[in-house]
Amino acid sequence: MNEEAIPSAHTNETADSILTDRQGHPISDNQNVRTVGSRGPTTLENYHFIEKITHFDRERIPERVVHARGAGAHGVFEAYGTVGDQPPSAYTRAKLFQEKGKQTPVFVRFSTVIHGGHSPETLRDPRGFAVKFYTEDGNWDLVGNNLKIFFIRDPLKFPDMVHAFKPDPITNAQSMERFFDFISMSPEATHMITFLFSPWGIPANYRQMQGSGVNTYKWVNKDGEGVLVKYHWEPLKQGIKNLLQRDANEIQSTAFNHATLDLYLAIERGDYPEWELCVQIMSDGEHPELDFDPLDPTKLWPADQFPFLPVGKMTLNRNPEDYFAEVEQASFGTGVLVDGLDFSDDKLLQGRTFSYSDTQRHRVGANYLQLPINAPKSRVATNQSGGQMQYRVDRAPGQNPHINYEPSSLGGLQEAPRCGKEHEPRYDARLVREKLDRPNDFKQAGDTYRAFEEWERDELVANLSNALATCTSGIRSRLIGYLTEADSEYGKRVSEGIAAAASKLQADGADRHPAVKKAEQLGHGADP
Numbered sequence: 244m245n246e247e248a249i250p251s252a253h254t255n256e257t258a259d260s261i262l263t264d265r266q267g268h269p270i271s272d273n274q275n276v277r278t279v280g281s282r283g284p285t286t287l288e289n290y291h292f293i294e295k296i297t298h299f300d301r302e303r304i305p306e307r308v309v310h311a312r313g314a315g316a317h318g319v320f321e322a323y324g325t326v327g328d329q330p331p332s333a334y335t336r337a338k339l340f341q342e343k344g345k346q347t348p349v350f351v352r353f354s355t356v357i358h359g360g361h362s363p364e365t366l367r368d369p370r371g372f373a374v375k376f377y378t379e380d381g382n383w384d385l386v387g388n389n390l391k392i393f394f395i396r397d398p399l400k401f402p403d404m405v406h407a408f409k410p411d412p413i414t415n416a417q418s419m420e421r422f423f424d425f426i427s428m429s430p431e432a433t434h435m436i437t438f439l440f441s442p443w444g445i446p447a448n449y450r451q452m453q454g455s456g457v458n459t460y461k462w463v464n465k466d467g468e469g470v471l472v473k474y475h476w477e478p479l480k481q482g483i484k485n486l487l488q489r490d491a492n493e494i495q496s497t498a499f500n501h502a503t504l505d506l507y508l509a510i511e512r513g514d515y516p517e518w519e520l521c522v523q524i525m526s527d528g529e530h531p532e533l534d535f536d537p538l539d540p541t542k543l544w545p546a547d548q549f550p551f552l553p554v555g556k557m558t559l560n561r562n563p564e565d566y567f568a569e570v571e572q573a574s575f576g577t578g579v580l581v582d583g584l585d586f587s588d589d590k591l592l593q594g595r596t597f598s599y600s601d602t603q604r605h606r607v608g609a610n611y612l613q614l615p616i617n618a619p620k621s622r623v624a625t626n627q628s629g630g631q632m633q634y635r636v637d638r639a640p641g642q643n644p645h646i647n648y649e650p651s652s653l654g655g656l657q658e659a660p661r662c663g664k665e666h667e668p669r670y671d672a673r674l675v676r677e678k679l680d681r682p683n684d685f686k687q688a689g690d691t692y693r694a695f696e697e698w699e700r701d702e703l704v705a706n707l708s709n710a711l712a713t714c715t716s717g718i719r720s721r722l723i724g725y726l727t728e729a730d731s732e733y734g735k736r737v738s739e740g741i742a743a744a745a746s747k748l749q750a751d752g753a754d755r756h757p758a759v760k761k762a763e764q765l766g767h768g769a770d771p
C-alpha cells in the first residue's frame with residue numbers, strides 16, 4: 244500500500260483507486276440512481292448517471308470507411324545506414340536513414356480492408372500495414388498493404404470499388420457477384436485478384452505477412468535530385484505464412500480475433516516480430532524501355548532489374564495501453580512525409596493523399612493531430628488554433644503569444660531554413676483525362692500465375708471458380724477472358740472450375756444469392 248493510502252470503509256481502496264467522474268468528484272454510489280423513493284421515478288438532476296450514460300452513448304466514433312478492423316503495436320525502426328552499396332545520402336536526405344543504428348520510434352496498425360469493425364480476421368481481403376515513424380523532423384506515415392499491388396490505378400474509381408466490395412445498400416449483404424461485377428469491368432484488377440484469390444489473400448496472422456507501400460514515391464537528396472522508390476516490409480525471424488481457404492474456415496468457426504490476439508500475445512511473451520524495410524529504386528522518368536509505367540500501382544517492379552535494398556529493421560515490442568486511444572484514433576496518411584521523401588506523380592497516391600486527412604477530420608475531429616498517438620514526438624509550433632477539442636496551443640518557447648500569424652516583425656514564428664535544394668520537376672503537357680499508356684493489364688497477372696507453386700495455383704483456381712460460380716454468365720465470361728489473356732491455362736482451368744462448381748451449386752439449389760435472383764426477377768441486374 245502506498246504512503247498516501249486512505250483506509251476505506253469498504254475493501255482495500257487507496258486514494259488512487261477511488262472512482263470519480265470526469266469533473267473529479269468522488270463517486271460513493273455507482274450502483275443506484277437517485278429516485279423518489281426506492282421504486283422511482285428517477286430525477287433529472289442525477290448528474291453522475293447522466294454524465295455516465297451520455298458518455299457511453301457517444302463511445303463510438305465513425306469506423307474507418309475502409310480498414311475498419313485493426314490491431315496495433317509500438318516499436319522501433321533501426322537504420323542500417325546503407326542503401327545497397329551506397330550511403331543513403333546518395334538518394335535521400337531523410338535523416339532517419341542516414342546513420343547505422345539510428346533509432347526512430349514507430350506505431351503500426353494492421354488491418355483488414357473491406358469488412359466492418361468486428362468482422363472475422365480470416366476473411367479473404369488485403370491486409371493494411373500502416374507505419375507511423377515519429378522522426379526528429381516530424382512524422383512520416385508509410386501507409387501500405389500486405390500485397391505489393393492494387394486493384395485500380397485511378398483514384399476516381401476508388402469509391403465505386405469500395406461500394407462494390409461492401410454490402411448491398413438494400414440487403415446489407417456482401418456478395419461475390421457485386422465484387423466480380425466491378426472487377427470484370429476493370430481489367431487492370433486482374434493482377435490483384437490473382438494474388439488475392441491465391442493463399443496470399445489470407446495471411447495466417449499479422450506477424451507473418453509482408454508489407455508494401457504499393458504506390459511509387461520519390462527520394463530526394465541534398466541537391467534536389469529525385470529517384471522513384473517503392474517500399475517493402477519483409478518479415479524476419481517469424482517468416483511468411485498464408486492460409487488455405489479450408490484452414491481459414493476452420494479457424495473462423497471458433498475464433499474471430501485470431502490475428503489481433505496473435506500479435507498481442509507474441510509481444511506480451513517477448514517474442515517481438517521484426518521486419519526489414521527494403522526499397523526498390525528507379526531513376527526518375529517514364530522508362531519507355533519497360534512494358535509498364537513506373538507510376539502504375541497494378542504492377543510489380545521486377546526484382547531482378549530493381550533489387551530489394553535493405554535500409555533498416557523494425558521491431559514491434561510494446562502493446563497499446565488502450566485500444567481506442569491508440570489504435571482506433573490512430574490516423575495515418577500518405578501526405579505525411581518528412582524532408583527527403585516526396586510524392587511521385589502516381590495518380591492513385593495523389594488521390595489517397597487528399598482522402599486520408601479529409602476522412603480523419605470527419606472521423607476523429609479537427610484536432611486529431613493533437614492526440615498523443617498522432618502528434619509528432621518532435622517539436623510542433625504552428626499558428627493553427629481553435630476547432631473542437633483543442634487542448635493545447637502549439638506555441639514555441641519564447642514566442643510572443645499575441646502573434647498568431649506569419650510573417651511578423653513582433654516575435655512570431657518564422658520559416659525554417661531550407662534543408663537542401665527543393666526538388667522541382669518540370670511539366671509540359673496538356674490537361675487531359677486519359678489512362679496511363681502501357682496499361683498491359685494481363686502480362687504480370689500471367690507471370691504471377693506461373694510463378695506460384697503448384698499448390699498455390701490449385702488453390703487460386705478453386706477459390707476463383709467457387710466465387711465466380713455464384714456470378715452471372717456475363718461476369719464469368721469477361722473474367723475468363725481476362726484470365727485467358729494472362730495465361731491460357733489459367734483461363735481454361737478457371738473456366739472448367741466454374742462449370743464444376745456451378746453444377747454443384749445448382750444441384751444444391753444454392754447457385755445464386757436469393758437477393759440477386761429476386762433483383763433479376765424484378766428486372767434489375769440481369770447480365771446473361
Ligand code: HEM
Binds near residue numbers: 573591
Ligand atoms: C485507410 C482511402 C488506396 C492502404 C483508408 C481510409 C481511407 C482510404 C479514406 C480510412 C482512413 C481513416 O479513416 O483513418 C483510400 C483511397 C485510395 C486508397 C481514396 C485510392 C485512391 C489504398 C492503397 C493502400 C491503402 C493503394 C495500400 C498501399 C490503407 C491502409 C489504411 C487505409 C493501410 C488503414 C490505415 C489505418 O490503419 O488507420 N484508405 N485508400 N489504401 N488505406 Fe487507403
